[in-house]
Amino acid sequence: MRGLLLVISGPSGAGKGTICxxxxxxxxxxxxxxxxxxxxxxxxxxxxESYFFVDREKFxxxxxxxxxxxxxxxxxxxxxxxxxxxxxxxxxxxDIILEIDTxxxxxxxxxxxxxxxxxVIPPSYAELERRIKGRxxxxxxxxxxxxxxxxxxxxxxxxYDYVVVNDRVEDAVAKIEAIIIAEKCRTRRLKNTDWYExxxx
Amino acid sequence: MRGLLLVISGPSGAGKGTICxxxxxxxxxxxxxxxxxxxxxxxxxxxxESYFFVDREKFxxxxxxxxxxxxxxxxxxxxxxxxxxxxxxxxxxxDIILEIDTxxxxxxxxxxxxxxxxxVIPPSYAELERRIKGRxxxxxxxxxxxxxxxxxxxxxxxxYDYVVVNDRVEDAVAKIEAIIIAEKCRTRRLKNTDWYExxxx
Numbered sequence: 001m002r003g004l005l006l007v008i009s010g011p012s013g014a015g016k017g018t019i020c021x022x023x024x025x026x027x028x029x030x031x032x033x034x035x036x037x038x039x040x041x042x043x044x045x046x047x048x049e050s051y052f053f054v055d056r057e058k059f060x061x062x063x064x065x066x067x068x069x070x071x072x073x074x075x076x077x078x079x080x081x082x083x084x085x086x087x088x089x090x091x092x093x094x095d096i097i098l099e100i101d102t103x104x105x106x107x108x109x110x111x112x113x114x115x116x117x118x119x120v121i122p123p124s125y126a127e128l129e130r131r132i133k134g135r136x137x138x139x140x141x142x143x144x145x146x147x148x149x150x151x152x153x154x155x156x157x158x159x160y161d162y163v164v165v166n167d168r169v170e171d172a173v174a175k176i177e178a179i180i181i182a183e184k185c186r187t188r189r190l191k192n193t194d195w196y197e198x199x200x201x
Numbered sequence: 202m203r204g205l206l207l208v209i210s211g212p213s214g215a216g217k218g219t220i221c222x223x224x225x226x227x228x229x230x231x232x233x234x235x236x237x238x239x240x241x242x243x244x245x246x247x248x249x250e251s252y253f254f255v256d257r258e259k260f261x262x263x264x265x266x267x268x269x270x271x272x273x274x275x276x277x278x279x280x281x282x283x284x285x286x287x288x289x290x291x292x293x294x295x296d297i298i299l300e301i302d303t304x305x306x307x308x309x310x311x312x313x314x315x316x317x318x319x320x321v322i323p324p325s326y327a328e329l330e331r332r333i334k335g336r337x338x339x340x341x342x343x344x345x346x347x348x349x350x351x352x353x354x355x356x357x358x359x360x361y362d363y364v365v366v367n368d369r370v371e372d373a374v375a376k377i378e379a380i381i382i383a384e385k386c387r388t389r390r391l392k393n394t395d396w397y398e399x400x401x402x
Binding site: 118119121124125154157158160161162163164174175177178179181182183185186187190191199200 | 319320322325326355358359361362363364365375376378379380382383384386387388391392400401
């Protein structure tokens with residue numbers, strides 16, 4: 001069977017980074033996409049590890065060639081998910097997680113509607129506010145920007161198949177594991193495999 | 202949140218009875234529907250335990266009143282799933298399992314499309330044949346009748362959201378548990394609850 005493309009989004013402060021790390025530790029065979037970016041590498045960052053570093057010209061050429069499943073410009077730098085490694089992994093049956101924002105998810109859904117779209121949210125808006133403020137690293141203006149952005153992201157909920165409330169990380173991870181198992185039992189996925197012929201053979 | 206209506210079908214020999222008993226033992230809070238039937242009680246059968254025993258006149262009156270989620274005539278006797286106890290359980294948030302055939306499932310789907318439709322199958326047709334013959338209780342004619350019926354039931358696969366291959370009972374039960382957890386995270390189910398308002402409050 002083809003692998004599942006798991007698209008995980010959620011507002012900043014929902015804890016999707018923590019969840020993805022925990023999933024990775026628990027299910028090591030899941031693949032993670034490495035993004036391409038035009039931003040310069042930070043000290044210690046190796047090309048091909050956390051990012052593929054490319055210049056703007058090369059990035060825009062890749063956009064033209066349809067080499068990205070999704071891409072976006074954030075604070076003047078370009079970020080994108082290369083299509084080829086994702087498609088190769090899915091073809092060999094490996095599940096892949098993309099941790100991207102709602103705009104990226106909308107792009108992925110257009111070319112890959114059979115993806116599994118999961119939105120991670122904190123238990124409540126009040127809790128989210130507490131988490132974002134609790135970091136203590138951001139100015140009041142940046143905090144209110146973030147909270148406004150959360151409302152915008154929450155409006156995109158209908159794009160997603162599942163909502164996972166991140167109350168406790170272990171519970172959220174267990175729910176995503178259950179979603180993976182359930183999706184592999186979906187009739188429409190099985191009918192696209194040779195399972196049905198195998199059954200009768 | 203409303204409970205889930207889990208509709209479990211599958212050809213005779215797929216082991217759905219064993220799976221439902223194992224599920225019941227593992228998740229005791231799941232409810233099971235008790236069918237109404239016109240067939241006479243067997244020695245030791247109490248009314249309201251394995252069946253509600255009603256006469257034909259009463260049964261047909263209930264059909265007219267829309268009191269059944271689904272009903273059918275099998276070898277001259279009527280069998281049906283009473284609607285009211287199922288709806289009451291779902292309304293108070295209890296999940297309910299209906300173990301019914303594909304014809305019954307099609308009826309349930311018409312009035313309850315938000316149900317979770319699961320088709321249990323054995324790992325292969327050859328294995329199914331082996332299981333049905335292995336019982337040693339049926340004539341060759343009855344066996345070939347059963348096998349013909351299996352082919353007919355397998356044609357209804359598209360009615361179902363999920364296919365659970367029953368290779369090992371524990372694995373099949375774990376898959377159904379995962380399906381229950383995943384379905385409770387579905388965006389469209391959450392949006393029908395007060396969860397969304399609660400989030401912002």
